Amino acid sequence: MGSLTVKKVESLIKGIPGKYADGGGLYLAVPKSGLPFWFLRYSINGKRREMTLAKCANLSLTEARAEAVMQKKQLVVEKVDPLFLKQRAKQHKMQTVDDLFVDWHKGNVKRLKHHNIPERVYRKDIAPHIGAAAPNKVVARDIQYIIESITESGRPTTANDALLYLKQLFNHGIKLDVVGANPASAFNVSDAGGVELSKDRALTLEELTQVFKVFRENRDSFARENYLACALLVTLGVRKGELTEASWQEFDLEAGIWELPKARSKSGVGLTIPLPELCLSWLEELYKRAAGSPYVFPNRRSSKNPYMGADTLNRAITKLFGHEAGKKKQPPNKMGDIKHFSVHDLRRTCRTLLAQLGVSGHVAERCLNHKLKGVEGIYNKHDYLDERREALVKLSKYLSSIIS
Secondary structure, X not given: OOOOOHHHHHHHHHOOOEEEEEEOOEEEEEOOOOOOEEEEEEEXXXXXXXXXXXXXXXXXXXXXXXXXXXXXXXXXXXXXXXXXXXXXXXXXXXXXXXXXXXHHHHHHHHHOOOOHHHHHHHXXXXXXXHOOOOHHHOOHHHHHHHHHHHHHOOXXXXXXXXXXXXXXXXXXXXXXXXXXXXXXXXXXXXXXXXOOOOOOOOOOHHHHHHHHXXXXXXXXXXXXXXXXXXXXXXXXXXXHHHHHOOEHHHEEOOOOEEEEOHHHOOOOXXXXXXXOHHHHHHHHHXXXXXXXXXXXXXXXXXXOOOEOOOOHHHHHHHHHOOOOOOXXXXXXXXXXXXXXOOHXXXXXXXXXXXXXXOOOHHHHHHHOOOOOOHHHHHHOOOOOHHHHHHHHHHHHHHHHHHHO
């Protein structure tokens, strides 16, 4: 039994500031300013330590004594400083999967160039299902539901990516002693999006003609901005994100130049892109449609991203093929017997068309901002700007009647 009583504690709290012992190392602290609190005084390795337990308003005398006994018992049994354990718990407090993701993603930011990709997949497809759950409460059925939901929405590649990220996320949890097992470990790609085939889809000229015709005939579901984005992608051969996230400050329309910064280039190399007259006319139209936005393709919906969403174009194209994610009643297939294609296939189509037009391989590769391979890549630092301008002008004229 300690020397303090409930009445005495109430009296001391209202009285003179100081530290009042209860016994067994438990003290009541009444500061000159701030709220009174309980703390435990103990010794470890010959050094005296003090650890705050809680405010008096949150811990009664009886509860404070019980907490002091538990902490001292931990000290005797585990021979570990309870203050160290408390500080470690505070540093690694991960009550939810969202908390675990934040800690895991810090490593991605340092390690991955495009760390925004796993974050986007997590926020959109994983967090809505398990983000608020305690990490050790997530089970295999939760993982199965997540990857099946993504696959059923017509995004098998994203399903495979999500499974990969879930495995890495919960492995990180095991490393930090947050979870004892990985609920995603038993799953493989056959449970998600399936084994991904080599991607070599390039549209023929006939297919391209039909595709842009379908785009034009379905302006109610395929916006003019989407049409112009696809036109620019197949004519310039740039990557989707490089175009849809572009800002107007990168363009000099009078000089006919687009300066793609290396920070936004997947290859990590900036590129001066010559703009054919046809592309300039499309960009001038987009500038008017942007209505003062600093971005070429501003996001028309409320979103943290001020530019076009990463899935916007692919979803719009997929809808024309008769599939709309999350809808029970699916739209009609407007593409007929054309084989499904993705936005990235337009870039591959551009490369194929350049070859068909007789453009040299090294020039075509630089048009796509690919690094030249082997010895040529080491010693040849020429950027082929004039040759690339000639090639893109030739391609734009070739595609003019199809697209415009």
